[in-house]
Amino acid sequence: MPLCQEQFAALVAACRQADSFLLATHVNPDGDAVGSCLALAATLEKLGKRVVVYDQDPVPYMFRFLPGAEIFRDRLPEGETFDLLILLDCSDPARSGADLEQFTGYRRLACIDHHLTNEHFAELNLVDSQASATAELVYEVVADLDPDFDLGVAINIYTGILTDTGSFHYANAGPRAFAIAGKMVEMGVDPWQVAQHVYESEPVSRLQLLGLVLQTLRIAPDGKAACVVVTREMYARTGTSAEHTDRLVNYPRSIAGVEVAFLLREVEEKYFKLSFRSRGNVNVAALAREFGGGGHKNAAGCHLRGTSEEIIALVFRKVEQLLAPPGAATAAAAGL
Numbered sequence: 234m235p236l237c238q239e240q241f242a243a244l245v246a247a248c249r250q251a252d253s254f255l256l257a258t259h260v261n262p263d264g265d266a267v268g269s270c271l272a273l274a275a276t277l278e279k280l281g282k283r284v285v286v287y288d289q290d291p292v293p294y295m296f297r298f299l300p301g302a303e304i305f306r307d308r309l310p311e312g313e314t315f316d317l318l319i320l321l322d323c324s325d326p327a328r329s330g331a332d333l334e335q336f337t338g339y340r341r342l343a344c345i346d347h348h349l350t351n352e353h354f355a356e357l358n359l360v361d362s363q364a365s366a367t368a369e370l371v372y373e374v375v376a377d378l379d380p381d382f383d384l385g386v387a388i389n390i391y392t393g394i395l396t397d398t399g400s401f402h403y404a405n406a407g408p409r410a411f412a413i414a415g416k417m418v419e420m421g422v423d424p425w426q427v428a429q430h431v432y433e434s435e436p437v438s439r440l441q442l443l444g445l446v447l448q449t450l451r452i453a454p455d456g457k458a459a460c461v462v463v464t465r466e467m468y469a470r471t472g473t474s475a476e477h478t479d480r481l482v483n484y485p486r487s488i489a490g491v492e493v494a495f496l497l498r499e500v501e502e503k504y505f506k507l508s509f510r511s512r513g514n515v516n517v518a519a520l521a522r523e524f525g526g527g528g529h530k531n532a533a534g535c536h537l538r539g540t541s542e543e544i545i546a547l548v549f550r551k552v553e554q555l556l557a558p559p560g561a562a563t564a565a566a567a568g569l
């Protein structure tokens with residue numbers, strides 16, 4: 234759905250009206266989540282508003298350079314009622330974590346998001362699945378609230394778009410993403426400096442983890458699906474954690490002929506978080522939804538129980554069905 238002017242006007246009006254804000258995003262925040270929150274928070278603060286920014290999980294190491302990153306709090310304030318709670322880059326309130334889902338200290342709920350699976354759960358929804366990043370939508374809001382926004386805001390918006398388009402590799406890197414990123418560069422954002430922080434500040438331990446993960450590479454018999462597995466034992470051996478698994482799923486996707494790649498990340502015994510990536514027209518949001526998850530057409534996720542072997546076999550079968558030509562669908566469903 235393209236950006237709706239009515240939605241936009243209602244959200245901007247609510248921002249101008251409210252005095253106190255709680256901004257929050259999804260668990261395990263990514264560059265878009267962090268950048269979007271910080272760009273909006275700085276703008277609201279400049280307008281004299283009180284702003285608290287919350288995430289249950291810490292800002293990942295590669296995004297701690299973002300201007301304002303230190304304002305993230307991992308605890309919800311008690312005994313305070315905010316005029317407006319804005320969930321950013323969150324397709325569903327449950328994605329913001331159990332504590333926030335139960336939080337009632339706000340008068341109105343708004344959501345700014347670009348996930349295909351967002352069902353407009355808030356009172357005010359600025360939801361546009363055509364946007365490459367939530368930061369693209371935040372740019373529109375910020376530019377309306379404060380046309381003279383500063384370099385710090387621009388760095389946050391640029392980083393949100395950069396990371397959600399996979400450094401402008403993905404199909405969602407449309408003219409709008411380039412236009413806004415271009416404007417941010419005009420305003421003084423240095424692409425090399427941002428790229429150094431985001432992509433070239435890896436700890437050695439992450440490369441050691443990568444070495445272990447690549448040994449788990451599995452490819453479906455037809456060569457169209459591939460996956461890798463991250464176990465808790467690997468974290469222990471390399472001194473890493475879930476935050477070091479970002480972008481590992483791109484390795485199986487980079488193989489010629491692979492249309493769907495996924496990463497299994499062990500959360501606990503026989504319980505895995507799956508991240509799906511696809512090329513071109515394959516809709517992994519639909520695949521993830523079958524397993525109770527969601528996301529975008531080319532990037533989605535879900536959680537599954539079972540051993541990694543069982544899950545890999547199940548997903549390989551589902552992908553084969555998904556990619557089968559229409560006539561073959563019934564044969565695949567019948568197990569032929």
Ligand SMILES: [Mn+2]
Binds near residue numbers: 347366367
């Ligand atoms: Mn996003």
